[in-house]
Amino acid sequence: MARLPILVAPHPVLKRKAQPVAAVDARVATLMDDMVETMYDAAGIGLAAPQVGVLDRVIVVDVHEKGDPPNPIRLANPEIVWSSEEKSVCEEGCLSVPEQYAEVTRPQRIRVRYLDEKNQPQELEADGMLATCIQHEIDHLDGVLFVDYLSMLKRNMILRKVQKLKGQKATA
Ligand code: NI
Numbered sequence: 457m458a459r460l461p462i463l464v465a466p467h468p469v470l471k472r473k474a475q476p477v478a479a480v481d482a483r484v485a486t487l488m489d490d491m492v493e494t495m496y497d498a499a500g501i502g503l504a505a506p507q508v509g510v511l512d513r514v515i516v517v518d519v520h521e522k523g524d525p526p527n528p529i530r531l532a533n534p535e536i537v538w539s540s541e542e543k544s545v546c547e548e549g550c551l552s553v554p555e556q557y558a559e560v561t562r563p564q565r566i567r568v569r570y571l572d573e574k575n576q577p578q579e580l581e582a583d584g585m586l587a588t589c590i591q592h593e594i595d596h597l598d599g600v601l602f603v604d605y606l607s608m609l610k611r612n613m614i615l616r617k618v619q620k621l622k623g624q625k626a627t628a
Contacts, residue, residue: 457493460508462551465601465618470552474504474511474597476533480575484514488530488573491516496526500551502589504596507552515593519585529580531570534594537579539563546588548602554621556614560605562591 463469477484487510495503495516502517513533520527544564549557565583568590572578582590592602603611 457489459497460490460494462507465553469509471599473599474506474513476513480532480571485573492528498551502593504593506596513597517589519589530573534568534570536566537569538567540565560602
């Protein structure tokens with residue numbers, strides 16, 4: 457497995473639409489493994505392929521509780537086939553928008569269809585943090601970041617902070 461560099465907003469690849477994979481073959485399975493390692497290394501709970509510069513519809517998530525064993529889920533071509541009327545508000549962050557957080561409203565429960573790491577079709581019902589995380593990651597596949605749900609004022613403020621942070625890191 458290999459750790460991959462994570463793109464930071466406003467990188468243009470983060471705004472592009474990812475394409476479905478034809479199948480989860482050895483290349484895609486390796487990408488999934490590398491993404492899981494990259495996510496753990498960055499202490500994230502989800503990662504989408506465009507965040508590592510790959511425009512494939514592939515995401516990985518792991519929302520296990522502290523103290524529980526890791527529980528990574530690898531999803532290719534994820535598709536939300538049902539979402540609840542009830543919404544929930546969750547404070548979200550993103551490895552591509554480092555150290556910034558904001559509340560986003562999304563459906564509380566979803567059902568998602570996808571191909572797993574063995575190319576088998578799966579369906580998963582998720583609620584709470586897992587539902588939020590999967591929706592956030594699927595958004596990445598369509599070039600959408602969580603800051604896109606905020607007012608322009610708030611979004612610009614966050615993106616300016618990210619730029620400033622990047623500048624500081626470059627000179628450190
Ligand atoms: Ni994100």
